[in-house]
Amino acid sequence: MTEIVLYNTMARAKQAFIPADPRRVTLYVCGPTVYNYAHIGNARPVVAFDVLFRLLRARYGAEHIVHARNFTDIDDKIIARARETGEPIQELTRRFADIYRADMAALGNLPPDFEPRATDHVSGMLTLIEGLVAKGHAYATPSGVWFSVASMPDYGKLSGRTLADLLHGARVEAMDDKNDPADFSLWKAAKPGEPFWDSPWGPGRPGWHIECSAMIEAILGRTIDLHAGGHDLIFPHHENEIAQSECAHDAPLARFWLHNGFLTMDSEKMSKSQGNVALIHDLLADWPGEVLRFALLSGHYRAPLDFTTGLLEQAKATLDRLYGALERADAAAGAAPGTGDFAPSPEIWAALADDLNSPEALAGLSGLAASLNKARIPAEITEIAGQLRASGEMMGLLGADPAHWFRAKAGDGDSDAIEALVAARTAARAARNWAEADRLRDQLNAAGVEVLDGAGGSSWRRR
RNA sequence: GGCCAUGUGGCGGAGUGGUGACGCAGCGGUCUGCAAAACCGCGUACCCCGGUUCAAUUCCGGGCGUGGCCUCCA
Incomplete structure (x- = not known):
């Protein structure tokens, strides 16, 4: 079995992945803030790291992997949206969390083992903040509690920023009442009309970063194996998570940091502020979820990917070819599809084990389909079809009945x-x-x- | 300005110090009543300029282009 190698943002290099405990491999992926529909860019980390999840399950055994992905269900945008629409925050976040789950399932993603919600972990956040204040890493002001960046000598190590860099680019005006412009919020004092929780510093709500620190500690432990998310989260989100957790625990937060590149639409960043987003919900009306998934996997997860109709058409055409080969194989072999214990092809395993090289793995799928189309001996057909399906499953592909695929x-x-x-x-x-x-x-x-x-x-x- | 990526054939997109990625589209052929599907065959691709080397798309330096991050955006 090929060793799994992953690009670790912290090391800025590929490194062999060896879990701290192979009987309990821990993976945390930063999840969505639930106040509206997810766009296809939000699905990229989910799909990429779902492949990682599958790879780890295959390597270490499904029961030995613990995968958590959070829902941020309290924040400024949620409060604003609830005010606009009049929908209570709890209903709003629950509704969009359900939609998110359904969208991700439609894209062929396995559900994580845990999907913690920030509001269920406020007490853990308070404990964490209290510890940071006690150790001199945080301080309270009338506006809330702030993390003191200067109290951490190696702050900035993930993103490669120094404090001087940060101050250079920081806004000159003193924001709020924090001591240093680079300090960030752990706890926000409630303003009138806002939802709040009681705390030693008065009623308020958590800052953005602290929820992940608290949920990781509660569910996965103080030092986890893998922490993943979008490239944009490197700074400030993950940097600040590291600051909080490591100053509180004097232990590394994660051993591997993985970050996916961005999707572009016609070569421009897909972002809500630019209005060029494609909602998964809308795309699913026109395309099978598997086509969207294939399109996302057609580029390496760390590279940018231009998400266009042409890309989707190509993905559809390629999947048609793969399913066509399987359909003929099923007919020729006369066997029930997907039976037996078949292993993924070694080439495809190796491609995925090499920092999740999905384009190369997809090429392997095409190679197997070509072999399948040429095979004439029933035993061989069954064998290759089984291998093709097992290989596809590593990427969450080719799980459908071909008849269903073509005629659904x-x-x-x-x-x-x-x-x-x-x-x-x-x-x-x-x-x-x-x-x-x-x-x-x-x-x-x-x-x-x-x-x-x-x-x-x-x-x-x-x- | 600082930091991080990246530049491959008509398109998408891997990879490599020296013959083939792969897919989509296209062209020719086999098959077919004719097609489609499948199979066989076809494309003189690696941003520019230097350097290292017997040999560079691949390593090094510079340039240009593109994308991203720089306080709450996957």
Whole structure:
């Protein structure tokens, strides 16, 4: 089994991944703030690190991996949205958390073992903050509690920033009542009308970063194996998590830091402020979730990826080819699909183990499909098809029944109508009435249905 | 300005000190009543300028281009 190598942002290099305890490998991925629909860019870390999750499960055993992904369910934007719409915060966040889960499931992601919500961990945050204040790393002011960046000698080690860099770029105006412009908020005193929790510093709510520190400690432990998220989280979010957790515990927060690159839309950053976002919810109306997933995996997770319609069309075409090979294999082997214990191909395993090289792994899938299309011996067909499915599963792909893949969108009645036309065409062909047969095929094509004539008769698929 | 990435054929996108990525699209062929699907074959790709080397797309230096981060955006 090939060793897993991952690019560790902290080291700025690929490193062999060896868990602290192979019987309990811990993975934390920063999750969403739930106040609206997730866009496809939000899905990139989820898909990329779902592949990592699958790889770890395969390597160490599913029962030995603990994967947590949080929901941020209290923050300024949530409060603002609730004010706008009048929907209570709890309902709003619960509703969008459910939508998020459904979207991620549609993209073929396994659910994490834990999905903690920030508001369930406020007491843990308070304990953490109290400890930081006691150790001189934080101080209270009327506006809340602040982390004192100057109290941590190696602050900035993840993002490669020095305190001087930060001050250089910092706003000149003294914000709030903190001592240093680089200090960040651990606890915010409640303003009138805002939701609040009681604390030693009066009613208030947590700062953004502290929730992850508290949830990681509560669920996974003080030092975890892997901490992952979007590239933009390196600074300030992950930097500040490190500051809080490490100053509180005198232990490293995570052994590996993984960050995915951004999606662009027509080469521009996809962001809410620019209004160029594609919501997963909307994309799913036009594309199977697996096409979206394949498109996201077609680039390496650390590289930028331009998310375009062309990319989706290519992903769809490639998946059609892969599923086509599986469909013929199932028919030829006459066996139930997905049976038996097949292992992923060594090449695909190696590609994924090399810092989640999904494009190379996808190339491996195509290679297997080509072999499958050429295979003639039933035992060989079963073997390769099994290997192809097992390899696909490593990436959360090819899990569908090919028949479903090609014909799912048709309603039952719709399907019957298509079957009738195909049957009529078969009859016309038997009568060597080519004109009628071609007319029926044109009619089917116009309806988005492709007819495939084979030795054993004609079949059809949706385009 | 500081920091971090990145520049590969029509398009997407891996990788490598010296013959092939892979996919999509395209072209030719086999098959087919004709197609489609599948199979076989085809493309003289590595931003620019120096340097190292027998040999650089791959290493080093410089330049140019692009993207991202620089206090709450995956």
